[in-house]
Amino acid sequence: MAPTLSLSVGFLSPPVDADYTSLVDGGIRVAIDGTALTQYTEPNWDRIVYDKEGNEVPNSDEYVGEYLSFSLNHLKEAIIRYSTSDIGRYEEVPAEIGAEEPFGCFVLSFCDGANVRIAFQPITDEHTNYFPPRVAIGYAVDLRDLCEALLTCYQDCFTYVGNFHGDESWNGPMWEAYEWSQNNIQELQGVLDELDT
Numbered sequence: 001m002a003p004t005l006s007l008s009v010g011f012l013s014p015p016v017d018a019d020y021t022s023l024v025d026g027g028i029r030v031a032i033d034g035t036a037l038t039q040y041t042e043p044n045w046d047r048i049v050y051d052k053e054g055n056e057v058p059n060s061d062e063y064v065g066e067y068l069s070f071s072l073n074h075l076k077e078a079i080i081r082y083s084t085s086d087i088g089r090y091e092e093v094p095a096e097i098g099a100e101e102p103f104g105c106f107v108l109s110f111c112d113g114a115n116v117r118i119a120f121q122p123i124t125d126e127h128t129n130y131f132p133p134r135v136a137i138g139y140a141v142d143l144r145d146l147c148e149a150l151l152t153c154y155q156d157c158f159t160y161v162g163n164f165h166g167d168e169s170w171n172g173p174m175w176e177a178y179e180w181s182q183n184n185i186q187e188l189q190g191v192l193d194e195l196d197t
Contacts, residue, residue: 003033005118005141007149009072009156010049010063015163027063028071028097028153030106030118032139036062037120040102040130052160064120067098069180072153075106076184079147082108082116083191094123102127107138115140144195151188154181 011026027049030037036059043061051057065071078095087093087110095106103123111117119138122128128136161177 005145006031007153009153010057014050014054015160026068027065029063037135038062038064039135041132052156065098066100070098078108102130111140116143147188147191151185154184
């Protein structure tokens with residue numbers, strides 16, 4: 001049985017001035033059985049991360065990346081490539097996170113027919129010491145669980161913007177956030193539909 005996977009998004013500011021561009025500022029946390037995969041040996045920043053409701057979240061250093069939409073979209077593209085391409089047994093599909101040092105990426109690779117290995121690794125050898133061995137080795141997770149968890153992250157991003165704009169006109173930031181989240185959700189739903197066939 002695959003371990004329990006969870007993904008969550010954290011924003012670098014509460015949703016008081018949220019707009020579409022605010023989705024750029026934040027990180028993503030991946031945990032396996034409650035233990036963060038997104039972990040450095042020595043985090044080199046001190047920041048506060050907020051959830052979609054504007055509450056501070058614990059373990060802010062486990063939310064990696066600075067550009068959330070960048071990180072989410074790269075992970076989505078990696079999932080789509082992994083699920084729709086003929087990925088070889090020893091081939092890896094990287095998903096770079098938003099710029100921050102030490103530079104890292106998620107890596108998807110073949111595990112077996114039902115599971116995919118996900119790891120968090122350095123982009124270059126220069127930063128190898130910043131990544132604990134267990135996160136660089138990674139874990140086998142259910143591909144469907146990974147898709148569904150990422151889909152929820154996109155929904156949370158839209159909720160984050162909505163918590164500032166409320167029932168205001170859907171022109172501008174709300175519409176942009178809605179289009180962005182829905183387009184990505186539809187792509188992931190397509191992967192889930194393919195997994196069902």
